[in-house]
Amino acid sequence: GVDVGFSAVIKKSWKIGAALNNLGSITWTGNTYTASQGSLVDLASAGLDNYDLIHGLDDLVTNSGVLDWQESQERTVALASTARLGVGKRFGERAEVGVDVILPLNDEPGSLAEPAIAVGGDLLPVKWLQLSAGVMTGGNGGTKVPVGITFIVGNGTFEAGFASRDVVTYFSQRNPTLSLSMGFLRFRF
Numbered sequence: 001g002v003d004v005g006f007s008a009v010i011k012k013s014w015k016i017g018a019a020l021n022n023l024g025s026i027t028w029t030g031n032t033y034t035a036s037q038g039s040l041v042d043l044a045s046a047g048l049d050n051y052d053l054i055h056g057l058d059d060l061v062t063n064s065g066v067l068d069w070q071e072s073q074e075r076t077v078a079l080a081s082t083a084r085l086g087v088g089k090r091f092g093e094r095a096e097v098g099v100d101v102i103l104p105l106n107d108e109p110g111s112l113a114e115p116a117i118a119v120g121g122d123l124l125p126v127k128w129l130q131l132s133a134g135v136m137t138g139g140n141g142g143t144k145v146p147v148g149i150t151f152i153v154g155n156g157t158f159e160a161g162f163a164s165r166d167v168v169t170y171f172s173q174r175n176p177t178l179s180l181s182m183g184f185l186r187f188r189f
Contacts, residue, residue, distance in 0.1 A: 101118075101156070132150070
């Protein structure tokens with residue numbers, strides 16, 4: 001697979017970028033198998049109380065079982081390709097906002113179901129604190145509200161922070177995305 005892209009800063013305040021990601025395919029050689037669909041009706045067991053796990057797995061994965069496995073010498077799978085476009089604007093040294101759009105280029109497994117769009121920004125109320133927030137929707141995940149907080153030490157040389165991909169999850173059970181990211185000791189040169 002290949003990724004190609006470009007980014008540019010215009011007049012020290014505008015940022016633009018575009019990329020094509022996951023172009024191409026992956027080819028496996030050797031130790032590959034393909035399976036054709038079988039019927040779960042054909043699977044029989046003595047019940048959960050005395051199910052023989054070893055022979056039960058054979059019922060699922062052997063040619064006499066539910067799935068029909070065939071050994072292959074080579075298997076090629078196309079990647080879930082996307083196009084990504086973004087634009088951002090910096091307001092002095094304290095604030096920045098941006099928009100990012102991701103477009104699916106095919107319908108291979110793992111592809112986005114629909115285009116995704118995100119709007120977000122960073123605010124530095126003081127030199128040692130960065131607050132981040134945004135809204136993203138589309139793709140495969142519904143609407144999310146990511147937030148983050150970063151502590152900056154040594155004129156940006158060291159950073160430590162916490163972030164969540166969807167802060168709404170902590171207050172609602174609708175479309176939950178439980179996440180917490182932590183980063184420490186980011187070194188910038």
